[in-house]
Amino acid sequence: MIPDAHVWLIWSSAFLVPWVALYLAYPRHRRVMVRASLLTMPFGLTEPLFVPEYWNPPSLFGLAQRTGFDVESLIFCFAIGGRSGRGAGQRADPAGGSPAGSAGAAPLGAGSAIGKLHEACHPLTQGE
Numbered sequence: 001m002i003p004d005a006h007v008w009l010i011w012s013s014a015f016l017v018p019w020v021a022l023y024l025a026y027p028r029h030r031r032v033m034v035r036a037s038l039l040t041m042p043f044g045l046t047e048p049l050f051v052p053e054y055w056n057p058p059s060l061f062g063l064a065q066r067t068g069f070d071v072e073s074l075i076f077c078f079a080i081g082g083r084s085g086r087g088a089g090q091r092a093d094p095a096g097g098s099p100a101g102s103a104g105a106a107p108l109g110a111g112s113a114i115g116k117l118h119e120a121c122h123p124l125t126q127g128e
Contacts, residue, residue: 004058005058005059005060005061005062006058006060007058008057008058008059008070008072009059009060009071009072009075012072012073012075012076012079013072013075015075015076015079015080015083016075016078016079018079018083019033019037019078019079019082019083022082022083023082033082033083034082036081036082036084037078037079037081037082038078038081039081040077040078040080040081040082040084041074041077041078041081042077043077043081044069044070044073044074044075044076044077044078045069045073045074046073047064047068047069047070047073048068048069051064051065051068052064052065057070057072057073059071059072060072
């Protein structure tokens, strides 16, 4: 059984698994992924806004309860940001489908709702 203090660490670290898989699978997007991860990681420092009023995660060394900050939130934000950076670093297929070579994996492709919203707001960038 996993100790309670390690549950949030394990689950936040689980988000690093797809991050590493994408990092290895798409070498040309590595720079964007790392940059997006580093830019979103500081959002983990917003924990004092949520702990303990919104949630009270079991963190390593009881950091969240004692300080309001925890290492696990930084890991989580890093991994989530990198996945977003992987999708944002792609160009849409001019035919209106998924980004070229992605097999529909990217959330910001021209065929997705976010892609369509982007096209509506930025019509000049269509078909780049």
